[in-house]
Amino acid sequence: xxxxxxxxxxxxxxxxxxxxxxxxxxxxxxxxxxxxxxxxxxxxxxxxxxxxxxxxxxxxxxxxxxxxxxxxxxxxxxxxxxxxxxxxxxxxxxxxxxxxxxxxxxxxxxxxxxxxxxxxxxxxxxxxxxxxxxxxxx
Amino acid sequence: xxxxxxxxxxxxxxxxxxxxxxxxxxxxxxxxxxxxxxxxxxxxxxxxxxxxxxxxxxxxxxxxxxxxxxxxxxxxxxxxxxxxxxxxxxxxxxxxxxxxxxxxxxxxxxxxxxxxxxxxxxxxxxxxxxxxxxxxxxxxxxxxxxxxxxxxxxxxxxxxxxxxxxxxxxxxxxxxxxxxxxxxxxxxxxxxxxxxxxxxxxxxxxxxxxxxxxxxxxxxxxxxxxxxxxxxxxxxxxxxxxxxxxxxxxxxxxxxxxxxxxxxxxxxxxxxxxxxxxxxxxxxxxxxxxxxxxxxxxxxxxxxxxxxxxxxxxxxxxxxxxxxxxxxxxxxxxxxxxxxxxxxxxxxxxxxxxxxxxxxxxxxxxxxxxxxxxxxxxxxxxxxxxxxxxxxxxxxxxxxxxxxxxxxxxxxxxxx
Numbered sequence: 001x002x003x004x005x006x007x008x009x010x011x012x013x014x015x016x017x018x019x020x021x022x023x024x025x026x027x028x029x030x031x032x033x034x035x036x037x038x039x040x041x042x043x044x045x046x047x048x049x050x051x052x053x054x055x056x057x058x059x060x061x062x063x064x065x066x067x068x069x070x071x072x073x074x075x076x077x078x079x080x081x082x083x084x085x086x087x088x089x090x091x092x093x094x095x096x097x098x099x100x101x102x103x104x105x106x107x108x109x110x111x112x113x114x115x116x117x118x119x120x121x122x123x124x125x126x127x128x129x130x131x132x133x134x135x136x137x138x
Numbered sequence: 139x140x141x142x143x144x145x146x147x148x149x150x151x152x153x154x155x156x157x158x159x160x161x162x163x164x165x166x167x168x169x170x171x172x173x174x175x176x177x178x179x180x181x182x183x184x185x186x187x188x189x190x191x192x193x194x195x196x197x198x199x200x201x202x203x204x205x206x207x208x209x210x211x212x213x214x215x216x217x218x219x220x221x222x223x224x225x226x227x228x229x230x231x232x233x234x235x236x237x238x239x240x241x242x243x244x245x246x247x248x249x250x251x252x253x254x255x256x257x258x259x260x261x262x263x264x265x266x267x268x269x270x271x272x273x274x275x276x277x278x279x280x281x282x283x284x285x286x287x288x289x290x291x292x293x294x295x296x297x298x299x300x301x302x303x304x305x306x307x308x309x310x311x312x313x314x315x316x317x318x319x320x321x322x323x324x325x326x327x328x329x330x331x332x333x334x335x336x337x338x339x340x341x342x343x344x345x346x347x348x349x350x351x352x353x354x355x356x357x358x359x360x361x362x363x364x365x366x367x368x369x370x371x372x373x374x375x376x377x378x379x380x381x382x383x384x385x386x387x388x389x390x391x392x393x394x395x396x397x398x399x400x401x402x403x404x405x406x407x408x409x410x411x412x413x414x415x416x417x418x419x420x421x422x423x424x425x426x427x428x429x430x431x432x433x434x435x436x437x438x439x440x441x442x443x444x445x446x447x448x449x450x451x452x453x454x455x456x457x458x459x460x461x462x463x464x465x466x467x468x469x470x471x472x473x474x475x476x477x478x479x480x481x482x483x484x485x486x487x488x489x490x491x492x493x494x495x496x497x498x499x500x501x502x503x504x505x506x507x508x509x510x511x512x513x514x515x516x517x518x519x520x521x522x523x524x525x526x527x528x529x530x531x532x533x534x535x536x537x538x539x540x541x542x543x544x545x546x547x548x549x550x551x552x553x554x
Binding site for chain 1: 412
């Protein structure tokens with residue numbers, strides 16, 4: 001019997017790599033081409049440095065979008081369910097972000113799986129934890 | 139003035155006692171003739187006795203002869219007396235003259251004990267002689283005085299002349315020595331001037347060679363500057379082309395970025411499509427890999443372009459520096475050429491001046507040798523003059539003594 005496979009979008013913010021299910025992503029775009037006021041950065045995932053890509057996510061309101069500013073989009077990976085793990089309790093205590101939904105083991109290395117809609121909600125509900133760099137307001 | 143006869147004057151013999159002619163036969167003509175012959179011979183002491191002559195004629199003649207003899211005797215006696223007086227007066231006058239001369243007293247007059255008209259011219263002549271002597275003595279005295287004064291002046295002048303001649307001889311000797319030194323110095327100067335001229339000639343040759351080198355250097359500098367300009371233009375073209383490449387690479391990079399983005403979205407859509415979109419995802423992943431390769435390549439190209447820009451910038455700065463240095467080198471070369479031209483001119487003048495000095499010092503040397511020769515002759519003449527001055531001083535001294543002696547002698551003559 002074939003194991004269910006999850007399609008995860010891999011992206012990098014700062015030095016860390018994150019994963020997110022492709023269903024939550026509308027498209028990949030350029031930060032420079034994003035509409036003003038739709039960029040989300042300075043989140044609990046960390047500070048960006050290259051700000052090359054934007055992961056466009058559907059907004060809460062119908063027809064709206066939000067763009068998570070990332071440094072790099074690494075690609076799409078197919079991951080079986082067996083590699084998806086729930087978030088341990090001590091990690092929840094260490095990582096304040098509520099948008100992290102679990103872990104995925106890639107080459108035996110744990111990678112945080114981010115719930116992008118939750119991150120958008122979290123970001124819209126609270127002021128940015130990390131102020132954006134000066135060139136972030138382009 | 140008393141006169142005393144100094145010498146005896148020989149007077150005619152005077153008949154002391156009459157002599158009678160002894161005639162045995164008496165009174166004849168022969169005895170009478172004998173008597174006349176005796177008279178003729180100056181024998182006036184013959185006694186003629188007229189009474190002895192019997193012949194009247196002879197008697198008359200005898201009487202006449204007797205009278206003539208008596209008259210002649212008387213006259214002769216008077217004559218002798220006068221001669222004696224005159225002789226005494228002459229003796230007195232001579233004695234008085236001798237005494238006057240011996241005593242030098244010319245103040246008085248000649249007075250004789252005897253008087254005779256025949257002595258008048260003698261007395262007058264002696265008086266005239268005395269007057270003449272007085273005048274002579276007076277003139278000699280004055281002359282002696284003047285001679286004494288003049289001889290003293292001559293002595294002083296001769297002494298001064300001797301001193302001056304000695305000083306002159308010393309000065310001439312020193313001058314001769316100095317001229318000898320000057321001759322040596324002229325010789326040395328002539329040799330030095332010749333050496334300076336030779337050195338100046340060598341320096342001139344070297345400076346001309348230096349001028350040629352500087353001109354060659356300036357030509358090289360101009361070439362360097364020209365090459366630097368060409369290099370600058372080439373760098374400019376290269377820079378523009380690199381910029382153009384950079385622009386193209388930017389475009390390529392942009393395209394690759396968009397391709398990567400498209401590939402990402404294609405992979406995303408493929409993943410969303412599930413199993414149906416698997417192949418699509420594989421193609422998208424391949425496209426993305428190609429796009430990333432392109433971006434990697436453009437990144438390398440950008441790095442290379444950056445390096446080329448930096449190198450071009452360095453080359454441009456180096457080229458600008460070369461141009462500046464070449465321009466500065468040309469300016470310095472121009473200044474060096476001007477300096478060398480001035481040096482050449484100065485050296486030429488120095489060489490000419492050294493030659494002129496050499497010739498002048500040679501002439502000076504010749505003239506100095508002639509002067510030394512002349513000075514030697516002058517020194518010889520001066521030595522002779524010094525000797526002559528010494529002799530003149532001795533003579534003047536002797537003359538002064540003689541003048542004093544003459545004055546002393548003249549003083550012995552009393553004229554007032």
